[in-house]
Amino acid sequence: xxxxxxxxxxxxxxxxxxxxxxxxxxxxxxxxxxxxxxxxxxxxxxxxxxxxxxxxxxxxxxxxxxxxxxxxxxxxxxxxxxxxxxxxxxxxxxxxxxxxxxxxxxxxxxxxxxxxxxx
Numbered sequence: 001x002x003x004x005x006x007x008x009x010x011x012x013x014x015x016x017x018x019x020x021x022x023x024x025x026x027x028x029x030x031x032x033x034x035x036x037x038x039x040x041x042x043x044x045x046x047x048x049x050x051x052x053x054x055x056x057x058x059x060x061x062x063x064x065x066x067x068x069x070x071x072x073x074x075x076x077x078x079x080x081x082x083x084x085x086x087x088x089x090x091x092x093x094x095x096x097x098x099x100x101x102x103x104x105x106x107x108x109x110x111x112x113x114x115x116x117x118x119x
Contacts, residue, residue: 080109
């Protein structure tokens, strides 16, 4: 059986804990990034396969400490050739989260190894 494709969403922990953003605003950041990555890479075969099996979509929401660590995760993904979308909230121009195209976990390597499940 083929390994399921999973979209990884990485959100800055400090948005809620330090900057005191409301929970709904933090959740919206992940929603923005997940929709944006699907639109930007809509012709990618991984995205097509993911939406073709709409009842079996897998997502993992991870947290990272702050803006610097989020940008480090983006650099790791780029280095590992994993397409992603870095969401930057406007008009504040604050990078808040990123989402990957749906990938099999084994393709992710250790690109997000320093992230933990969001709590």
